[in-house]
Amino acid sequence: MKVLLTTLSAKYVHTTLALRYLKTYVENEFEDVFIEEYTINNNMDYILGEIYKKKYDIVCFSCYIWNIEKTLILCKNLKKVNPNLIIALGGPEVSFDPERVMSQNPSVDYVMFGEGEETFKEFLEKQNKGEVFKHVAGIAYKEDGKIYVNEERPLIGNLDSIPSPYDDDLSEYENKIIYYESSRGCPYNCSYCLSSTIRGVRFFSMDRVKRDLGIFLKNRVRQVKFVDRTFNANKKHSLHIMKFLKENDNGHTNFHFEITADLIDEETMEFLKDVREGLFQFEIGVQSTNDATIKEIDRNVNFEKLSKVVKRVSEFKNTHLHLDLIAGLPFETYDIFKKSFDDVYNLRPEQLQLGFLKLLKGSSIRVNEEKHGYVYKDEAPYEILKNDYMSxxxxxxxxxxxxxxxxxxxxxxxxxxxxxxxxxxxxxxxxxxxxxxxxxxxxxxxxxxxxxxxxxxxxxxxxxxxxxxKADLFEDLLKFDYMSQHKGSLPNFFKRITIDNMNVRIHDFLHDEENIRKYLSQYENVLAKNILKKIEIVNFNYDILLFINKGYDKDIEESITTILFDYDKKTKVFHKSIYYKIQL
Missing domain, CATH: 1.10.1900 (c-terminal domain of poly(a) binding protein)
Known part of the structure; x- marks a missing residue:
């Protein structure tokens, strides 16, 4: 029995944690289980042909809002070219109403809903023995032309009973993001989120988590993205993990967490002060700063406390902060959203993600869609078109x-x-x-x-x-922004500011050992022509660094200034270069 676990990811760099859990959970009993990942950007005929040529007996698709339509097309065409193929679906996009999914898509033979490891194992056991699925919890199936939906499967009590999907060989993840979880579930009940349909939070043991993180650190992977719905829901758990990562930091790997900022206490704040620049990245879901909206969506966030935390972490200049807003929430008009935007923008996070409400199947906001006059797309991802507050x-x-x-x-x-x-x-x-x-x-x-x-x-x-x-001042500042981000010559729409014997002055500057020690110590004993491959030296009409440091005071006087941009900085988390005001 040859089985394929597959999905269509949104991007090539993404990997699917769910498929790897399923494979490792059954691999001791079923050897011929394979994982193949494609993307929604792959040619559909290519995917169809690749799956067909490998002659699988069972193909299982992991389904999400970004891939469901293409997945169902693949299922239909796979069934046409191989009518004996068994097709099963799983994932959040088919778990809410499996009977409807199967009735509208005759090519689908099974839907596995809810937590999948034990269901998938029992599914394979029944298939292998040719037994009926009447008592398999967490599965919908067909029998004699009718669709049956069995009872939900209880959640796994001991998460450590699920084998880790990661071993010492991580070569398949080169140039990809590794997804990881140290817990399942969410303590909150946000009405727009499917996590609210599963009560309680369960944790993997710290020994298990440390073992897995040790593998990632040893392999120097680029980024590990935790998918814990609220990573710091349990302070002892989250702080223990972050301390382990700091103590074992390899100087390269970045760890991304979704956190609730107003849960960060003073002990955690003191710890965060001294972590390596780029070790952590926090995503913080603000969603709205309107009290009536926050209450209506059952979200418990203290924006005043959140703001204080964000400002303090920002001062450390070592952790990227991504703050999220959602447009289209209840009671939030265009003008009220404008205030939410300004409130969050004024915290100056590294990224401000502006998303649009999606009325996900099974979410309480969709169940009660008429209450706020929601009109949304019938097709995934079910994004809002309008409601009683926004046209x-x-x-x-x-x-x-x-x-x-x-x-x-x-x-x-x-x-x-x-x-x-x-x-x-x-x-x-x-x-x-x-x-x-x-x-x-x-x-x-x-x-x-x-x-x-x-x-x-x-x-x-x-x-x-x-x-x-003061258009000339703004042009200077824009030129500085450009040069601080991009190695190479100035675009021709910027004015060039020349000084006498510029090339000779640069040559003399780079041959002065004191200058090299002061500004470019990593280039000691390097030929000037090779240093020039890593730097740019540009003249400005104003002392731009002083202008920035003094808070953009536009009363600054003209003063021709030379800035050296060094693009060889080893840690480029907040800046693509480092720069110095120099004298030529």
Missing amino acids: YEDILKLKDLEEMVEIYYNSGGLRHSVEYIVKNFYTSPFKLYEDLAQYWQENGLFHVSHNKQKIYKILLDFYNEKIKE
Whole structure:
């Protein structure tokens, strides 16, 4: 019996933890179980052909909102070319209403719902023996043309009974993200989230977790993304893990956690002060700062405390912070969302993720959709179109604004230029991104793709047309942003500032041993021509570093300044270069 576990991931770098759990759970009894992962960007005929050619007896798909439509098309066509093939589905997108999934998709023979390890094992045992599925908990099946949905399977009490999906050989994860969990379940009951359908939190033992993390550290993987719904729900558990990672840090691997910021206490804060830059990355779900909204979605977040935590962690300058907002929640009008946006933006996280409400199957917000007049797409991912508080026109405006945030804020490449505009010319950050979106619409910029240089040029044009004040200072700042992010010559839309004998001065600077020791110590005994491959030296009309350090005071006087950009910094978490004001 040859079995395939497969899925269509959103991106190549993603890996599916669920499939690996299933395989390791049954591999002692069933040897011919294989994992193949594709992406939603792969050609569908290619996937169909690859699966068909390997002559599987059973194909099991892991189904999510991003892949369900293509998965069902694959199931239909696989059944056409191999009518004897057994097709089973699992995952959150088919677990809520398996009977409907099977009745609408005759090619699907089984749906496994809920926690899958024990169900999958029993499924294979029954298939191997040719027995009926009447008493297999957590499965829907067909018999004599009818669909039967069995009772739910109880959750696994001892998570350590599930074998680890990771061994010492991690070669298959090269250039990919490793997904990991130290717990299952969530202590919260947010109405838009499927985690609220499973009560309680269960933890893997610390010995088990340390063993797995030790493998990741030994192999120097790029990133480990914890999928614990609230990683710091249990402080003792989360702090123990983070301390272990700090003590065994390999100087390379990054660990991403979804946390609740207002649960971070003083002990944890003191610990976080001294971790390596880039060791941790926190994703914090704010979703809204409107009290009525927070109450309606059953979310327990103290934004005042959250703000204090975020500000303090930001001061450490060692941990990336990603804060999330959701547009389309109950009671949140366009103007109220604007306030939520400004509240979160003013915390200056490294990334502000603006998402749109998805009415997931089984979530309480979808069960009660009429209460707030929700209209949403019938197709996955079931994204909001409008509700009683936001029109579709409002949603479209926020879609454009979201793209502006991605380009001008989350990219990190224009941070100083945008901060200068916000501080000096806007009382509301939201209004700036709203104006940028309108400018893009008016100039047809949403309809074509733009390279990185063009993004800077568009912001320069926007400033010169809409703001104008001290345009030469803004251009200098924008030029600094560009050079701090990109090795190479200046784009031609920036003005060049030349000084006499520039090349000779640079040559003399790089041959001065004191300069090398002071600014570029890693290049001692390196030829000047080779150092130039790693740096850029650029002149500015203003002392830009002083301007930034003094909070973008636009009364600064002109003063030609030379800045050296070094792009060989080993840890490039917050900056793509380090830079110094120098004298040539």
